[in-house]
Amino acid sequence: MGAKVAVIYYSATGNVHALAEAVAEGALEAGAEVRLRRVPELAPDAAIDANPAWRAHIQATPHVEVATHDDLTWADAFAFGSPTRFGNVSAQLKQFIDTTGGLWAAGRLANKAATAFTSAANAQGGNESTLLAMYNTFYHWGAFIVPPGYTDPAIHAARGNPYGVGHPGTDGAPSGATLAAAHYQGKRLATVAARLRESVLSLS
Numbered sequence: 001m002g003a004k005v006a007v008i009y010y011s012a013t014g015n016v017h018a019l020a021e022a023v024a025e026g027a028l029e030a031g032a033e034v035r036l037r038r039v040p041e042l043a044p045d046a047a048i049d050a051n052p053a054w055r056a057h058i059q060a061t062p063h064v065e066v067a068t069h070d071d072l073t074w075a076d077a078f079a080f081g082s083p084t085r086f087g088n089v090s091a092q093l094k095q096f097i098d099t100t101g102g103l104w105a106a107g108r109l110a111n112k113a114a115t116a117f118t119s120a121a122n123a124q125g126g127n128e129s130t131l132l133a134m135y136n137t138f139y140h141w142g143a144f145i146v147p148p149g150y151t152d153p154a155i156h157a158a159r160g161n162p163y164g165v166g167h168p169g170t171d172g173a174p175s176g177a178t179l180a181a182a183h184y185q186g187k188r189l190a191t192v193a194a195r196l197r198e199s200v201l202s203l204s
Contacts, residue, residue: 002031003113003193006071007186009081010039010092013053015119015167015174016081017061022179023079023117023165026186031194035075037067039096067096069103077113077193078143079186080134084118087126089133097137110142113193115185119167119174123159127166135163146192154184 005027011017017038024036041048041058048054072078082093089097103109116134120127138145148155149162158165158181165182167174174182 001194002033003027003076003190003197004035004074005032005077005079005186005190005193006035006037006067006075007079007081008037008039008067008071008093008096010083010090011057011061011081012043012083012090013051013169014057014060015169016083016117017057017064018174018179019117019119019165019167019182020079020081022174022182023081023186023189026183026188027077027079027190028186029183030187030190032077032190035071036064037071038064039067039092042092042095069100072100072103073108075112076197077115077146077189078138079115079117079189080137081117082130082134084120084126084130087129087133089130100141104141107142111196112141112143113146113189113196114138114141114143115146115148115164115189117165117182117185119169121169123168123170125168127161127168128163131161131163131166144192144196146189148181148185148188151188152184154181157181
C-alpha cells in the first residue's frame with residue numbers, strides 16, 4: 001500500500017503552486033494517496049491588488065482546499081512549499097505551522113517523512129536558507145527529512161540543489177527541468193515514506 005502524502009504550500013503569484021502540483025504528481029506516480037492543500041492568505045486586499053499576478057493566482061485556485069490539522073495527522077509524509085521572504089518562510093505558511101503546537105506536543109507529527117520546496121525572485125534570493133528554515137520545523141516535530149540530494153539526474157538538470165527544488169522567479173513560471181525535479185522529489189518522498197511506514201509497522 002502506498003503512503004499518504006500531504007503537499008501543503010503557500011503561493012502568491014503561482015510559482016510555488018506549480019511546484020506543488022509537480023510534487024503531488026510525483027507522489028501519485030509512486031502509488032501514494034495525495035492531498036494538495038494551500039494555507040490561507042493573510043495579506044490585505046490592497047497589497048494583493050497592487051500585483052495583478054497575485055490577484056490572478058488567487059482567482060485561479062479556489063478549487064485547492066485549505067490545509068487543516070487533519071491533513072497533517074492523516075499523512076505519512078509532508079511536502080511543504082513556500083516562496084522566500086528575506087531568506088525565510090512566508091508569513092502565511094509560518095502562521096499555519098505555528099498552530100500545530102498541540103499536535104507536536106501529542107507526538108502526532110513525529111516519525112513521518114518530510115521534504116520542502118521553494119521559489120525566490122532570483123537564483124540567489126534565499127532559496128536554500130528558506131528550505132533549511134522549513135527543515136528546522138521538521139527537526140522539532142521529530143520527522144525524517146527526505147531531501148532529494150544528488151540521487152537522480154533530474155536534480156543536476158534543475159540547478160543541482162540537494163536541499164530541495166528552488167526556483168528562481170526571473171526564469172518565469174516553473175517548467176521543464178524544474179518541474180521534472182519537483183516531480184522526482186515528490187516521488188522520492190512517497191517512496192521513502194512507504195518504506196518508513198512498513199518499518200515502523202514491523203516494529204509495533
